[in-house]
Amino acid sequence: MVFYAILWHSLVPILQKNRYNKFKNQTIMTIKENILDLLRTINRQGMDKVIDWLKDSDFFVAPASTNFHGNYEGGLAEHSFNVYQAAIQLREAALKLNPTLEPQLPTDSIIIASLLHDVCKVDVYKIRQRKNELGVWEECDSYTVDYSKFPLGHGEKSVILLLKLGLELTDAEIAAIRWHMTAWYLPFQSREILGNINAAKNKYSLCSLIQMADGFAASLMEEKKA
Numbered sequence: 001m002v003f004y005a006i007l008w009h010s011l012v013p014i015l016q017k018n019r020y021n022k023f024k025n026q027t028i029m030t031i032k033e034n035i036l037d038l039l040r041t042i043n044r045q046g047m048d049k050v051i052d053w054l055k056d057s058d059f060f061v062a063p064a065s066t067n068f069h070g071n072y073e074g075g076l077a078e079h080s081f082n083v084y085q086a087a088i089q090l091r092e093a094a095l096k097l098n099p100t101l102e103p104q105l106p107t108d109s110i111i112i113a114s115l116l117h118d119v120c121k122v123d124v125y126k127i128r129q130r131k132n133e134l135g136v137w138e139e140c141d142s143y144t145v146d147y148s149k150f151p152l153g154h155g156e157k158s159v160i161l162l163l164k165l166g167l168e169l170t171d172a173e174i175a176a177i178r179w180h181m182t183a184w185y186l187p188f189q190s191r192e193i194l195g196n197i198n199a200a201k202n203k204y205s206l207c208s209l210i211q212m213a214d215g216f217a218a219s220l221m222e223e224k225k226a
């Protein structure tokens with residue numbers, strides 16, 4: 001009887017973890033398919049290469065951050081898909097209020113800018129290791145970050161990676177991806193960069209829309225794992 005009690009107590013966390021992992025893996029796979037299906041609808045030079053690169057990278061399993069939103073496996077893809085969903089809803093609301101915006105907010109651009117704005121986070125996160133009580137290194141449930149492979153910044157790095165892959169981007173898409181972090185960056189920027197951000201927002205409605213969608217997804221749709 002005692003044996004079964006011990007067995008049960010030792011199995012419960014494993015079963016729960018497996019059940020969680022199974023659910024988590026299903027969620028990751030669904031998000032992955034949704035993202036790839038959307039990207040495949042884009043008839044644009046270089047998109048095939050971008051899709052192959054994403055599939056070979058850690059894009060679909062990486063976290064979105066170490067300490068903030070989406071700080072868990074699959075967080076980056078989940079965040080990217082959330083930004084897409086928020087951007088589509090915001091576009092609809094914006095066009096109801098101001099239909100003249102339609103030519104500036106094509107759905108192809110929404111798909112590209114929202115799903116690919118954070119590709120700068122590919123290949124920078126690693127699962128944290130720590131020594132257990134036996135002195136053996138083991139993986140923990142959190143991440144470290146290392147930017148040293150291609151240290152170019154954030155939005156600008158996403159743009160450069162996509163252009164290096166040969167993806168044809170419009171000027172509005174480049175601006176939207178480059179400046180998607182505006183809300184977080186503003187207090188830290190030089191006069192020149194602030195001038196560029198304002199000019200980009202004035203010139204490209206897509207820029208404002210992606211900024212809003214990014215902030216909306218991170219603050220209102222996503223969780224931080226304790």
Ligand SMILES: [Fe+2]
Pocket residue numbers: 117118154180181
């Ligand atoms: Fe970002």
Ligand SMILES: [Fe+2]
Pocket residue numbers: 079083117118214
């Ligand atoms: Fe983001």
